[in-house]
Amino acid sequence: MLDDFDQEFWARGHRFVRYADDIRVFVKSKRAAERVLEQGTRLLEQRLKLRVNQAKSSIAPATTAVLLGFGFFFTTSGVKIRVAPKAWQRAKARIRSLTSRRWSVAMEYRIMRLNQYVRGWMGYFRLADTPASSGIWMSGSAVDCAKSAGRNGNASAPRSRTCVHSGSGPTWPGNGA
Known part of the structure; x- marks a missing residue:
């Protein structure tokens, strides 16, 4: 119709x-x-x-328009697609909950769930011109979680440095890169 x-x-x-x-x-x-x-x-x-x-x-101006979590911005080369601010906030909140020290699960399970979420999120927003700093922020969140698990004597904490690979940011052993 x-x-x-x-x-x-x-x-x-x-x-x-x-x-x-x-x-x-x-x-x-x-x-x-x-x-x-x-x-x-x-x-x-x-x-x-x-x-x-x-x-x-x-x-409304195109710069404030949002469609399915995507926004738009202007550059000298034309209009580009970005991740809408609300979608960024939801992603950060979800990553914080997945890396929270209050969630008492094995580190392997936590990393598996975090990888699932980040892979799905990055797949959905692959068209967006996402800043490289987002991968570093996600990696830092996972590393902080792993470090705190090691400090607390958690037996399930990984023995080597581990990071979630989000398509950008540092490449460390164990992130599937």
Whole structure:
């Protein structure tokens, strides 16, 4: 049904992104955005007989637009994709919980779960232009956890230096690189 919407907006020459019923249309000015919002709403409600939630419909600069955890930013070479700030915060919180000293599990299990999470996260956000410092932050979090386990006399703590490999940052023995 929304394929008709896609065809109409392609025919009009609009730049847009749509995932299921979540649509972002990119135009040059606020006035053009107001006009396109009006046209899109009319097309969806009158021709396609769909309801548009006016509370969720808005006009905002592309730099603040977020779609499925991705954001956009401008450089001299054009528009690039980034990880949205909320997605960064959720990832950091999840890594903190996986590396928390309060979670009393074997170090091998902790590293396995951390690797699963980081691999999935990096796979999902592979299109984003992610700073290299993110891998170093993730590695540091895992190393801090391993060091604290060793200090506390945890028998399951690894005997060699271990790090989670996130695709960037330092390469240490045991990280699968």
